[in-house]
Amino acid sequence: MHEPIVRVENVTVSFDGFKALQGMNFSMDPGELRVVIGPNGAGKTTLLDVITGKVKPVEGRVLFKGSEINGLRVNQIANLGVGRKFQTPGVYTNFTAFENLELSYQTKRGVFSTLFNPLSSSDVEQIYAILEVIGLAHKTHQKAGLLSHGEKQWLEIGMVIVQDPDLLLIDEPVAGMTEGEREKTVRLLQSIATDQSILVIEHDMSFVREIAKKVTVLHEGMILCEGPMEKIQSDSRVIELYLGRGGEGHASH
Ligand code: ADP
Ligand code: MG
Helix, strand or coil: CCCCCEEEEEEEEEECCEEEEEEEEEEECCCCEEEEECCCCCCHHHHHHHHHCCCCCCEEEEEECCEECCCCCHHHHHHHCEEEECCCCCCCCCCEHHHHHHHHHHHHHCHHHHHHCCCCHHHHHHHHHHHHHCCCHHHCCCEHHHCCHHHHHHHHHHHHHCCCCCEEEEECCCCCCCHHHHHHHHHHHHHHCCCCEEEEECCCHHHHHHHCCEEEEEECCEEEEEEEHHHHHHCHHHHHHHHCCCHHHCCCC
């Protein structure tokens, strides 16, 4: 049995007494692509916040590659290999796609090495390879501000993977995307999940059906159900939760 890439053990998160996560136990295998779903307010974003160190649990432990990371700061956890892509695109609109990746890469290398060591040819090659992976090779020198919404999202995924994290956390990647963009995102995430572990939060059920291997359903800060899509879809509590509230369309933040 291999060690989980991330393990959340009996974690409770409290906001002024309100428990956003209640005794949560969650873990992922290395190289796994996991989808976490659940209605608005279920605790999905809080789960990511707890893994990245942005929010500290009042109870329980968080382990990354077997080591406890509870006490560490956000940047320390990021440096261990946890990358996060937020919901809102954070690309630099006046810089090209290439330059955005370059900036993100140099952030990882640190200011000192950036000042004194320009990018090597293998660094540049690495950036071109990522432009291929995210499907933006033909937009290498285009200003990010001119990219479509979907392309900006892929660029931002590229900006996280250029830092080479072992675990990539992505919150609602396909919100606002067209169906074609959504399908490209599925393929993109599947192609990177072989090297990296990916935890995706999503509430777009067609995306989830296309991408999912193992799905975790959160509800009121707890895991309601976990397993392959077939199991999730036939679970009466999950059906009740989704269909009972007017179907798949309700917004989640
Ligand atoms: P989801 O991402 O599943 O929609 P969240 O993890 O964002 O849910 O939120 C879970 C619950 O915790 C919600 O009821 C939300 O209002 C509450 N919450 C989240 N962050 C905070 C915060 N910083 N302060 C107070 N309450 C919060
Ligand atoms: Mg959320």
